[in-house]
Amino acid sequence: MKHLETEQQFEQLKNEKTVFLFTADWCPDCKVIEPELPKIEEKFTEYNFISVDRDKFIDLCVEHGIMGIPSFL
Numbered sequence: 001m002k003h004l005e006t007e008q009q010f011e012q013l014k015n016e017k018t019v020f021l022f023t024a025d026w027c028p029d030c031k032v033i034e035p036e037l038p039k040i041e042e043k044f045t046e047y048n049f050i051s052v053d054r055d056k057f058i059d060l061c062v063e064h065g066i067m068g069i070p071s072f073l
Contacts (some may be wrong), residue, residue, distance in 0.1 A: 001037055004052045010060060018048040022071040024055050030070045 001021070004010055010020075021037070023030040041049050054061055054069050064073055 001041065001049050001051045004050050004057060007057065007060065010050075010052070010057070013048060013050060016048060017046055018050055019044075020050050020052050020073045022052045022054050022057075022061060022066045022069050022073065024053060024069055027054075027069050033070055 004013075004020070013020075037049070041047075052060065054066070060066070066073065
C-alpha cells in the first residue's frame with residue numbers, strides 16, 4: 001500500500017477512486033487488519049489504496065471527522 005506524502009497529494013487523490021486508510025505505527029488494531037489489506041487491494045484494483053499516518057496528518061483527521069483508527073475514508 002502506498003503512503004500519503006503531502007496534503008496536496010491527498011487533495012488530488014480524493015478526486016479519484018481512492019480509499020484512504022488512517023492508521024498509526026503504534027495502533028494494535030491496525031496491525032490486526034494489516035495482513036488482510038493486500039487481498040482487498042487485489043480484489044478492488046480499480047481503487048487506489050493509500051495509507052495515511054494519523055500522527056503526521058492530524059489536521060486531515062480533524063477535517064474529515066476521523067475519530068479513531070483504523071478508519072477508512
